[in-house]
Amino acid sequence: MTIAIVGAGLGGLALARVLHVHGIEAVVYEREASREARGQGGMLDIHSGQRALREAGLIDEFFAIARGEGQDMRLLEPDGTLLLQEDTPDDAPMLRPEVDRADLRDLLLDALPEGTVRWGHAYESAEDGVLRFAGGGSAGYDLLVGADGANSRVRALLTDARPAHLGQNAVEIGIPDIDRTHPDLAAMVGRGNYWVLGDGKSLAAQRNGDGRVRIGLSFYNTGEDWFATAGIPFDDPAATRARLIDLFAGWDTRFTALIAACDDLVQPRSLTTLPIGLTWPSRPDVTLLGDAAHLMPPVGEGANMALLDGALLALALAAHPGDHAAAIEEYEREMFERTGAAARMSAKMQELLMSPDASRRLLEFFQPG
Structure with missing residues (x-):
């Protein structure tokens, strides 16, 4: 066959x-x-x-x-309140x-x-x-x-x-070599997953094996045409970062600092199921x-x-x-x-x-x- x-x-x-x-x-x-x-x-x-x-x-x-340390989890609210921190022991099962x-x-x-x-x-x-x-x-x-x-x-x-569209649109950005370039942000994110949710949005930062922190910014209850109306200038990475920071206005400045520290790799994603x-x-x-x-x-x-x-x-x-x-x-x-x-x-x-x-x-x- x-x-x-x-x-x-x-x-x-x-x-x-x-x-x-x-x-x-x-x-x-x-x-x-x-x-x-x-x-x-x-x-x-x-x-x-x-x-x-x-x-x-x-x-x-x-x-x-x-x-194994990628199993670590930190969950916060937009005002910076830490709701959950789970650090994986070195001998924990995989x-x-x-x-x-x-x-x-x-x-x-x-x-x-x-x-x-x-x-x-x-x-x-x-x-x-x-x-x-x-x-x-x-x-x-x-x-x-x-x-x-x-x-x-x-x-x-x-x-x-x-x-069909899920009602969620996301922007993927990231910080390369974060331990060297932004050690304060590296310590904040930790070794695994870092979640902030609220106001119909989320910021999910994830430590990658190559030292990069990959950040997903999600916008919930948004339509298929959201990117066309959100005013994000994807052809200009610096202006994109500035607009994304505006969209997270009112959030703790530690979270918008993550966005400001990102490089020029930006990828919009319209999610479907x-x-x-x-x-x-x-x-x-x-x-x-x-x-x-x-x-x-x-x-x-x-x-x-x-x-x-x-x-x-x-x-x-x-x-x-x-x-x-x-x-x-x-x-x-x-x-x-x-x-x-x-x-x-x-x-x-x-x-x-x-x-x-x-x-x-x-x-x-x-x-x-």
Whole structure:
């Protein structure tokens, strides 16, 4: 059986790796020109996804690159009130360690045979067992797996569902080498996650493994056209920082100091989700995994679900040699149930974050009773 995987994200690579462990080879087609073609984002909280790394035979290597101290949490209100500080003991179990997405992706890429990933192959269409690429070229397949993310093009082979706006818009900024350049801010943020919520906004600062602090500024209950009306001049980084500071007027000056210290890398994000509980009639020749199948609010489940999708699809294919229709049905049945529950939980957390008293409700979530 020829297995074609579209997308070299975490889910597609986990699928290819676990298949390889079981003696089944696949080809991953990725539109990016190389693994270094673009940045991979920040840190990930890997918890349930650890099972996928065990199935991939990479759990020890994962723990070697994961940061247990990334589990630290600080939660504050806009006026600077500290609501929660959790510092992880050095001997604490690695239940939810943070790992740099790029490092985790490299771990999976390096564990695949040379040539498994075909870079520079952008999916254009698929029909009758033939995969066609933008700019020419084609490849045959018996099973096509869409692991091509939130804006999946493979998804259209199975469902008309499309992502809808979540009511949240975000701006990603960051401070490089923070321990050297801004040691006072580094001490304030700490080793892990730093959250400030209130006034329909949030500031989330996250320590990355390379010394950069990645900062996400979120604006809740905002529409798809919010960036067009918010007056943020994204073509001028200095003016962008000034406008973002204006949008956080009234917040403690320590928080706006984080914005002022950021470099010129600015990325706006308009957040979307797929319908909760999305399913489709099973087909023996195509399926989906990760965000292509179940795009959720960004509250810590997406990467874990994608890793599990890839590993469990591979295990189903290995358990049903020669009967990929049965394997796909088994995989999708479990995936729909598991990710539907995760999506419902993520939606509840998103509702909490968008509430007027988000900081207090989040404190109750972390410290029930």
